[in-house]
Amino acid sequence: MRRVNWLVVGVAACCAAGASWAADDGAAALKQAQDRAAIEALMWRYVRALDTFDAAGYAAVFTEDGTFNGGNAQEHGRAELSKMIDGLKKGRADREAKGEKSAPMYHVIANHTIDFVGPNEARYNSYWMTVFGAVGQEVPTRVAAAGRGIDTVVRVNGEWLIKSRDVAPK
Numbered sequence: 001m002r003r004v005n006w007l008v009v010g011v012a013a014c015c016a017a018g019a020s021w022a023a024d025d026g027a028a029a030l031k032q033a034q035d036r037a038a039i040e041a042l043m044w045r046y047v048r049a050l051d052t053f054d055a056a057g058y059a060a061v062f063t064e065d066g067t068f069n070g071g072n073a074q075e076h077g078r079a080e081l082s083k084m085i086d087g088l089k090k091g092r093a094d095r096e097a098k099g100e101k102s103a104p105m106y107h108v109i110a111n112h113t114i115d116f117v118g119p120n121e122a123r124y125n126s127y128w129m130t131v132f133g134a135v136g137q138e139v140p141t142r143v144a145a146a147g148r149g150i151d152t153v154v155r156v157n158g159e160w161l162i163k164s165r166d167v168a169p170k
Contacts, residue, residue: 036114038160039122039153046162047107053089055082062162063154071168103132103139109149120155121163128167 042061049057059078062068068075068084075081092102112126130145152163 032116035116035122035155035160039114039124040112042153042160042162043109043112043124043126043151046165047109050085050107051105053085053092055085055089058082058085062165063156066162067164069164069166069168101135101139103135103141106131106133122153122160124151124153125149126151 045057046061048054049061059082062078062081065077066081067077068081073084075084096102108129108131109126110128112124115123115125117123126149128147128149129143131141131143134141147167148169149165149167150169151165153160154163155161
């Protein structure tokens with residue numbers, strides 16, 4: 001009888017351990033799903049700030065020492081990132097002052113993948129397009145540029161931020 005009791009205890013212990021591992025796996029999967037959603041929301045804030053020329057909002061999605069590589073353009077740190085957006089906004093205002101109509105700008109990020117390289121770091125791979133909307137009947141919608149992006153995002157004080165954005169990887 002004692003043998004049967006120890007067998008029951010052993011089986012129960014194994015089942016409990018298995019349930020614990022399953023719960024750990026479930027908690028890890030939930031955390032990763034939450035992190036993915038947070039990174040996707042980060043990238044949405046990124047494109048909206050860019051498309052609306054919100055320099056402060058754009059810089060805020062990057063780490064303090066964040067970088068942007070656009071091929072010919074290399075910006076480092078929030079001050080330079082903010083200045084880049086201010087430059088785009090000024091360019092638009094200058095064209096409008098000359099009587100040129102400005103099309104709405106849309107940055108589209110598609111086919112993204114998020115690969116976690118650590119608990120507080122992920123690689124965000126994607127394709128992107130810069131699209132200008134129609135301006136009345138005379139100027140149709142057009143794709144101005146397209147490419148591939150490789151971004152490193154990191155968790156800083158519980159918030160996901162862009163450490164580096166490379167829209168012209170080699």
